[in-house]
Amino acid sequence: MIKKIIRNFITAPLIRLAEKSAFRPGAAGLFLNPFYFARKGLHRAIRCMAGEIGGRTLDVGCGKKPYADLFRNSSEYLGLEIDSAENRRNKNAEFFYDGKRFPFESESFESVVTNQVFEHVFNPGAFLSEINRVLKPGGALLISVPFVWDEHEQPFDFARYSSFGLISVVEGAGFTVVRHKKTVNDASLIFQLIAVFIYKKFLTGNENIDIILTVALIAPFNIVGTLLGGMLPRNDDLYLDNVILARKNKNV
Numbered sequence: 001m002i003k004k005i006i007r008n009f010i011t012a013p014l015i016r017l018a019e020k021s022a023f024r025p026g027a028a029g030l031f032l033n034p035f036y037f038a039r040k041g042l043h044r045a046i047r048c049m050a051g052e053i054g055g056r057t058l059d060v061g062c063g064k065k066p067y068a069d070l071f072r073n074s075s076e077y078l079g080l081e082i083d084s085a086e087n088r089r090n091k092n093a094e095f096f097y098d099g100k101r102f103p104f105e106s107e108s109f110e111s112v113v114t115n116q117v118f119e120h121v122f123n124p125g126a127f128l129s130e131i132n133r134v135l136k137p138g139g140a141l142l143i144s145v146p147f148v149w150d151e152h153e154q155p156f157d158f159a160r161y162s163s164f165g166l167i168s169v170v171e172g173a174g175f176t177v178v179r180h181k182k183t184v185n186d187a188s189l190i191f192q193l194i195a196v197f198i199y200k201k202f203l204t205g206n207e208n209i210d211i212i213l214t215v216a217l218i219a220p221f222n223i224v225g226t227l228l229g230g231m232l233p234r235n236d237d238l239y240l241d242n243v244i245l246a247r248k249n250k251n252v
Contacts, residue, residue, distance in 0.1 A: 015211050023066035030226065031219040032211065034199040037192040037229075038240050041183030042144060045243040046070060046115070049179055052140050052245055055110025060102075060131065061117030065092045074111065100126070104134045111140045116241075118145045118166075120156045128173035137250040141175055144243045147182075148189065150196055166242050175246035185239035187232040191225025192240065 018032035024043045025033040033039060046067050054073030059065060062079030071077060080103075081087045083096035097103050112131050121127045131141060145166055151157045161169070167177050184192060195218045202217060203210045 012208075015207050018211060018214070030222050031215055033222075034195050034203075034214055034218050035192070036195070036222045037184050037188045037225060038149075042115070042241055042243070043067070045181040045183050045241070046142070046144065048181065049142055049243065049245045052179075053111040053113060053142055054140075056108065057111040057113060058102075058104070058109045058134065060112060060114040061120075062093050063091055067113075067115065071111075071113070100130075102130050102134050106133050107136045108134050109139060110136055111142070113142045115142075115144045116146065118143060118161070119159050120153060122158050124159070124169055125173065128170065128175075132174045132248055135248045137248055139248045141170070141246045141248065142244070143170070143246070144241055146241050148193070148238065148240055150193075150200070161242060163242055166244060170244060170246050174249050176249055177244055177246045179245040181243040182236055182239040183241040183243060185236050186229040186234045188225040188229030189238060189240055191221045191228070194221050195225075 017028050021029040021033055022035075023039050025036050025040050029036050029040070047070050050067075050070040051073060053071045054075070056076045057071055057074040057078070059068070059077065059079045062081060065077070065079055068077050078095060079091070079093035080095045080097060081091045081093035082099050087093065087096065095103055112135055114131070118124065118127070135141065143166075145161050147160055147162060149160070163180065163182065167180065170177060198217050198221075199214075203213055
């Protein structure tokens with residue numbers, strides 16, 4: 001009876017609140033989100049560049065489209081995922097593909113978005129070539145990629161890109177980078193990595209237990225990281241993610 005009361009009136013509401021703040025963590029995320037700094041930094045950077053994304057837009061590796069509502073200038077927002085039974089069940093994609101060629105005509109889109117996908121691409125040149133193909137000349141590409149992060153979604157985690165490496169790869173594929181943002185380039189990065197370590201090593205997979213462990217074990221690091229991140233100087237050499245806005249060269 002006590003367990004049922006705790007689950008219904010304490011843990012269940014906290015789980016719903018954690019899910020709501022998963023990709024845009026506010027005050028609740030400080031206590032409930034193990035990826036608080038990473039997700040907050042990404043949301044802020046993507047929101048700043050979202051105004052440049054418009055027209056018919058393709059989200060490659062869209063997942064559940066957590067940032068879709070930021071792209072208010074998009075006339076149509078379509079998701080694309082690798083074709084698998086799991087992705088068809090769990091992802092909010094309208095289209096699926098074989099991992100090689102996108103199922104669209106050339107120059108079909110004004111914009112392409114791909115968030116936290118590029119590190120999972122084994123052939124980055126071919127991937128960017130497909131993005132270039134489906135984009136109209138002058139079309140926008142918004143791409144985010146981790147720089148400092150743990151291996152994840154194993155074994156499909158293939159690369160980390162410095163800012164110089166990512167810009168070189170993107171521009172080598174027929175784009176011009178127009179904006180670049182490094183996220184979480186302060187002391188809160190250290191506390192985010194500690195939180196990820198705790199999340200991977202101590203959480204159980206049981207939602208009811210894990211929400212309590214997150215509040216007890218991870219929230220203190222989120223709070224201290226917030227304080228020290230605001231007090232100590234920033235360091236552009238050490239950061240979590242690269243977020244780049246580029247445009248397809250018109251002569252390509």
